[in-house]
Amino acid sequence: MSSLELEHFLTDNLNELKSKGLYNTIDPLQGANDFMITIAGKRLINLSSNNYLGLATDPRLIHSAVEATKIYGVGAGAVRTINGTLELHEQLEEKLAEFKKTEAAIAYQSGFNCNMAAISAVMDKNDAILSDELNHASIIEGCRLSKAAIIRYNHSDMTDLRNKAIAAKQSGLYKKIMVITDGVFSMDGDIAKLPEIVLIAEELDLITYVDDAHGSGVLGKGAGTVKHFGLSERIDFQIGTLSKAIGVVGGYVAGKRNLIDWLKARSKPFLFSTALPPAALSPCITAIDIIRNTPELIDRLWKNGRYLKKGLQELGFNTGNSETPITPCIIGDERQTQLFSKRLYEEGVYAKAVVFPTVPRGTGRIRNMPTAGHSEASLDQALNAYSRIGEELNLI
Known part of the structure; x- marks a missing residue:
């Protein structure tokens, strides 16, 4: 493709x-x-952050990051298998395994x-993966990379999962x-039916894999969806992130020692990417201790x-099937969803529109992410903005 053809491609598609x-x-x-942010000099109530517990700005984590940098430097300096493994990596992985109630854990640069x-290290072209149709994009890409056959089952439909598992087995x-x-589905806030999934998996000898980034x-x-259901001994792969509730950056896999x-x-x-830096490792360790000791x-x-969620529902908005603090406000039309987000910004509320391809066409929504840091007064201010804009756009 020539540069002129590339320019036409990019311009037309954008x-x-x-x-x-x-x-x-x-x-x-x-x-x-x-929970409050500044953009272009404007102070806004922030309802778009994954910083669930406010730990990204916690002074204890900041102190931990600074002290680790003084001792270990700003970077790990190599991949883990050469000499990029610091003692902090091992301390974090031991802490994660203890937290998730598994034999071992391994830390990565992101969720x-x-x-x-993890998927491509275990699954290959001779295998099959049963994947919930609403799984995160990273799961979809991991499945594709593995070259395994991908069999999508209807979202949280246990009859469909079982039937497709039996067909694949037979x-x-x-x-x-x-x-x-996913443990918690990030766009809708609903929770996977892990007890039923485990029963099907044990009946048919399926490998179980839960991405618990939002759980x-x-x-x-704090230990996640698997612990919530008491299934720590019955799930093969527990995937987590260090960049949401933990408040820093990175990800991890927890499971049996031989898996890790x-x-x-x-x-x-x-094997081929430079290891997490000290300024990420140390505050992650601190954050896990805070979560365990500060319920x-x-x-x-x-x-x-x-x-x-209650306030939005009382106003007449559709918050879907959320079972967690993730609170979608489903608008539907993509252009109207973008307009709603723009109007919220003008009213002092930062809540981003989420549209296709992140969610199916016609299901555009504002995904609200309240955190531990929000005050009731700030949430009231956000609800007042929703009320005004909803009436203005004839949505309520």
Whole structure:
């Protein structure tokens, strides 16, 4: 493709995205990503952050990051298998395994990396993966990378999962079969039916894989969806992130010792990408201790989530099937969803529109993420803005 052809391709497709309300603008923050943020000099109530417990700005984590940098430097200096493994990496992984009630854990540079690494290290072209149709994009890409057959099952439909698992098993085409699901679905806030999934998996000898990015720090006294259901001994792969409730950056896989040993030997992001830096490792360790010793943080998160959800529902908005603090406000039309988000910004509330391809066409929504840091007064201010704009746009 010549440079002129590339220019035509980019211009035409960007213009098409913009005309359909599918183009996302990026707003740089002037300061920390807290419950209040500043963009272009404007102070806004922040309802778009994954900083669930407010730990991204916690002074204890900041101190931990600074002190680790003084001792270990700003970077790990190498991949983990050469000499990029610091004692902090091992301390974090031991802490994560204890937190998740597993034999071992392995840390990666991001949650996205976890799914790219772990799935393809275990599954290959001779295998099949049963994947919930609403799984996160990183799961979808990890499945594709593995070259395994991908069998999508209807969202949280256990009859469909069981039927497709039986068909895959009886076909005799696959050596291994995995069932993979988000623990908490990030766009709708509903929780996977893990007890039923485990029963099907144990009946049919399926590998179980749970991406708990939005459940860790939120459910199971902070340990996640698997712990919430008491299934720590019955799930093969527990995937988590260090960048949401933990408040820093990175991701991890927790499971049996031999699984973690295999990932250290065969997962490519571990083998070929420079290790997490000290300033990320140390505050992650601090954050896990805070979560375990400060249950009121999680209680406050849930209280704020219930308050906002109830307020939106009383105004007449559709909040879908959320069972967690994630609170979608489903608008539908993509252009109207983008307009709603723009009007919220003008009213002092930062809540981003989420549209296709992140969610199916016609299901555009404002995804609200209340945190432990929000006050009731700030949530009331946000609800007042929703009320005014909803009436203005004839949505309520």
